[in-house]
Amino acid sequence: MTVLKAVHEAHGATFREQGGRRVVDHYGRSERTHAAVRRVVGFCEFGYGVITVTGDDRVEFVDNAVSNRVPSTDGQGVYALLLDPQGKITTDMYVYNAGERLLVFTPPARAEPIAEDWAGKTFIQDVEVEVATDDFATFGVHGPKATEKIASVLNGAASPDGGLGFVRGSMADTGVTVIRDDGLAGEEGYTVVCTADAAEDVFDTLENRGMNAAPFGYRTWESLTLEAGTPLFDTELEGEIPNVVGVRNALDFEKGCYVGQEVVSRVENRGQPSRRLVGLTAEAVPESGAAVFAGDSAVGEVTRAVDSPTREGPIALALIDYDTAGDLTVRIDGEERTASVVDLPFVEGSDESARLPTYPDA
Template sequence: MTVIEGQQTDLGAEWTEVGDRRIPADYGRPARAHGAVRRVVGVTEMPYGVVVVRGEDRVKYVDNVVSNDVPTEDGEGAYALLLDPQGGVELDMYVYNAGEQLLLFVPPGEAESLADEWREKVFIQDVEIEAATDEFAVFGVHGPKATEKIASVLNGGGTPEGHLSFVRGRMAEVGVTVIRTDAPTGEEGFEVVCTTGTTVNETGEERENAELVFDTLLTQGLNAAPFGRRTWESLTLEAGTPLFETELRGRIPNVVGLRNGVDFEKGCFVGQEVVSRVENRGQPSQRLVGLRPEAVPERGAAVFRGDEAVGEVTRAVESPTVESPVAFGVVDYDVGGDSDADLSVRVGGEEVPADLAALPFVEGSDRSARLPEY
């Protein structure tokens, strides 16, 4: 459940379920909120699951099982994957070194099972693993004015400069950590993290930390528009950012071009043999592409080249920025070029024309680090 349901309801939130979290789908006008993020700045609740790893061997333990190098210095973060033996993505996550502990932000609903699984594999290492989703609130701040927004409300620290680096400070008397994101929306982005609990504000009133931070992000300094999950999905699709739920789960990183999630030179980790073999072969069997269909297909809709099925749609929206349908599709690697001018997708039982499109669909104030590369 959202940590600030009453506040969200007062803003007109309509609800959806993501993993085990009930969060705002939108606030009644998702296209308008989308435009606010593209032009100025917006704020959204991020429904991560949170896992905390402590102990002397915390960095070594996590580094041994994920696909990317775990940061060793306080204030640094990395994007990494947990792969199965066949190289498929089981989870994606952000790993932050917060001094005496690592904070892992994982997809909604996945923290408990991940913590349980990892605890069973601890033998002589000095490691403590805890699912701590309920202890944290995380808010995303995205848009070309996001840096200005954070600077106007953060006390005791400057805005972090590098992607996935973070600083500590205060907002409305609440201690916060501010992370510069890797631009999943294609815009400047930050995530503001606070612990749940209460703080006495300047007037002596006791309020929830999350409520104070969310209210500050919306109304103090440069005003920001609230946005929900539907807008998140349209923004990330326009930016060319594959998401765990729709593009990543079960697929090997090479297929979705997720080069920032894997260190191909790293030592042994689960699934490494498969992703390395595909890398050395030169190309995977499929790839993730942008499509411009004439109508919005459903997830899983077939992609055709002539009469031959060559892939499927993973996500599609009516783009508020492009003002036409856009989609992600996983297709055979050789799809492309002039010979594939007859691509189509199935919509409502009929095939409608679709063109391959360069990613991202929209160039914003920053580029997504997950933009597919082959």
Template sequence: MTVVEELHEAHGATFEERGGRRVVRDYGRPAVAHRAVRNGAGIIEMGYGVVVVEGDDRVAFVDNTVSNRVPDDDGEGVYALLLDPQGRVETDMYVYNAGERLLCFTPPDRAEPLADDWAEKVFVQDVSVREASGEFGIFGVHGPKSTEKVASVLKNAAAPEPAMTFDRGVVGGEGVTVIANDGLTGDEGYEVVCTADAAERVFDTLLTQGSGAAPFGYATWESLTAEAGTPLFETELSGRLPNVLGVRNAVDFEKGCFVGQEVVSKVENRGQPSSRLVGLAVEELPAAGDAVLAGDDEVGEVTRATEGPSVGSPIALAVVEYDLDPSATLSVRVGVDDGGDDGAETVEATRETLPFYEGTAVSARVPTYLEDEASEAE
């Protein structure tokens, strides 16, 4: 659950459950908060699960499990995936080398099963694993003025760069770690990590001191990341092959293959995925799972849809057939319920190049496909 619930309530927050964790949905007007972030800076409490890995063999142990290279050096991090034997995503995570331990930030409902799974796999290595979500407060600072915001309250350190590096300093008299993130909202951003008992002081300082910043919740997070073309675990990544989503930043294809990554590497090197993630501009807001049509043929499905305040129209992310003609006339079947297609209608959809919004950063997760890179090189 949130570690600063009373402060959120004081700002008018409403809450929801995500992955078994209570998080802020919004503070009353998600679209207004969205524009505030795009015009300056905003603060969100991130609902991560946290797994701590310690011991002399911690780096090698996690590196042998996930899809990307775990950094050896303190102060560096990486985005990575845990894949099942079929190469499908079981969870995504950020892995940070924090000196004597690794901190793994996961979707909230994946931390406990991940910690249990890893603990069972420790044999002769010097490794200890534990779930530690309740020990930390983690606050995202996003927007084109997020560097200014962080610099205005951070003592004994400067805002770190480049992305996926971090430094330690002081905010509101409390020790914090500040991470330069990978642009998930389409603008520059940071995450400020502190102990749970310091979280109220840190959150209050971020909101009320230094340069201005507005609080926002996960309803706004959804629209910011959708505009940025960022696939998220719950809606796009879970259960799919990384190649389908184009999240090539999460996979080191030169690593020695473990079971799940071997499947991904074969797709990368010997063929193409069956589907790809695309953006759609739509006349009417669809729902996740609504069918994408090319003429009368069903060619994919919507994974997430939202109003796009920065775009000025409804937008959607959808998984469609990989070789679908980019010029095909598309529509989305909306209004389908459990009783069948009665009342369903089709609304026009236009395929858009991701991201929808171009800000001060490009999300590292914007879909990238090997075939597209080859075409650009030519």
């Protein structure tokens, strides 16, 4: 559950369940909030699951488990995946080297099973794994003025440079860690992490101090990330092979063996996965799972769709057969409606999403 239920309620929030946690869906007028983030800056409380990994062998242990190279330097982070033996994504995560411990941010429902699995695999290694979800609050700050917003309220450090690097400082006399985001909303972005008991002060600081910022909920986050062409775990990534959804930023093909690597490497060496994630425009907003057709043949399905506040029209992400070409239709309310593949991102903002789907021949 959000650690700021009363604060969100005072702002008129409507809630929903996300991965077993209660989070803010919206505060009303979500299109207006979306536009505020695209023009200036906004912030959202995110419901991550959090795992701490300590012990002398912590970096080696996690590095052997995930798809990307875990940084050995304090102040650096990486985006990575856990894969099953068939090479399919069981979760995505951010791993941050915080000195004497690693902090691992996961989808909320994945923290406990991952921690339990890892704790059972430490054997003789000096590693301790704990779930720390309730100890932290996490806020995303996004928009073309996000850097100015952070600079206006962060004390004791400069805004971090580079993808997933972070600094430690304070906001309103509260200790915080500020991480440079990887552009998931298509705008400059930062993640602000604080202890749960400091969350209310940090929320107030982000909203009202320095440069004001508008709070937003997950509904706006989903429309922002869709416009940016960012695949999300719940809708695009879970159960897929990484090469299919194009998340090459989560893979280090030169590192040692990890679960599922052989399958992913085979796809990479072949140069072409079976399917690809594309952007679609359509005559109306299709539902998730709506079938996509080329002529009379079903070639894929929609993963997520919105009526884009910025483009003022329906947009969607869809997984389709890799070699699909020509005119497409998508099934909407039982009828075949014209759809077109378009280049991603749908909207170009102040940054580009590091998860923008890319493929070997692109």
